[in-house]
Amino acid sequence: DGGITQSPKYLFRKEGQNVTLSCEQNLNHDAMYWYRQDPGQGLRLIYYSQIVNDFQKGDIAEGYSVSREKKESFPLTVTSAQKNPTAFYLCASTPAWLSAGELFFGEGSRLTVL
Amino acid sequence: AQTVTQSQPEMSVQEAETVTLSCTYDTSESDYYLFWYKQPPSRQMILVIRQEAYKQQNATENRFSVNFQKAAKSFSLKISDSQLGDAAMYFCAYRVNYGQNFVFGPGTRLSVLP
Numbered sequence: 001d002g003g004i005t006q007s008p009k010y011l012f013r014k015e016g017q018n019v020t021l022s023c024e025q026n027l028n029h030d031a032m033y034w035y036r037q038d039p040g041q042g043l044r045l046i047y048y049s050q051i052v053n054d055f056q057k058g059d060i061a062e063g064y065s066v067s068r069e070k071k072e073s074f075p076l077t078v079t080s081a082q083k084n085p086t087a088f089y090l091c092a093s094t095p096a097w098l099s100a101g102e103l104f105f106g107e108g109s110r111l112t113v114l
Numbered sequence: 115a116q117t118v119t120q121s122q123p124e125m126s127v128q129e130a131e132t133v134t135l136s137c138t139y140d141t142s143e144s145d146y147y148l149f150w151y152k153q154p155p156s157r158q159m160i161l162v163i164r165q166e167a168y169k170q171q172n173a174t175e176n177r178f179s180v181n182f183q184k185a186a187k188s189f190s191l192k193i194s195d196s197q198l199g200d201a202a203m204y205f206c207a208y209r210v211n212y213g214q215n216f217v218f219g220p221g222t223r224l225s226v227l228p
Contacts, residue, residue, distance in 0.1 A: 105159035
């Protein structure tokens with residue numbers, strides 16, 4: 001089945017540590033996205049990528065980094081510079097060639113900083 | 115910048131009744147797409163319905179329908195014959211045609227009462 005796989009589902013981190021969240025898709029989608037979701041708030045865009053080896057900052061990119069070395073993969077690193085990293089993180093994708101395409105989402109990763 | 119507003123943080127409905135969730139948006143574009151996503155307790159984001167701005171006819175998907183008022187920039191979701199499984203967070207989202215950014219509203223938490 002085609003879809004988006006995020007791992008791990010739950011992650012605990014000590015302050016000062018970098019962590020990387022994995023996102024893999026087998027939908028052959030060009031564009032991939034990372035969103036952050038906090039309680040009572042909507043989704044805020046961290047980074048997005050339209051093609052391999054290219055990505056753009058979203059609204060809240062500070063303290064995060066990404067890479068897009070393969071079409072299928074778009075990992076997100078939460079660095080120690082992110083002041084409040086505890087949140088729910090959602091990865092999504094869409095076929096960039098289809099202007100009206102909706103976003104397809106993974107099941108999310110919950111990061112907790114201890 | 116485009117913005118999406120959902121003025122009802124929480125709503126409730128009796129099982130089998132009808133409920134309408136509100137969404138307004140701000141844009142200077144004329145060609146765009148609107149979406150309603152459902153996020154149940156599992157946190158998996160699911161597309162409920164989509165609307166193309168160039169279409170005057172309101173979209174319908176089974177028990178879900180929209181009231182799209184382009185001039186008023188309003189995009190409400192009507193859920194008929196509400197079921198317990200409809201309980202979730204509902205997010206309204208906007209995407210300009212050929213744009214890569216999706217803008218989400220803050221969400222409405224819907225409770226369904228037996």
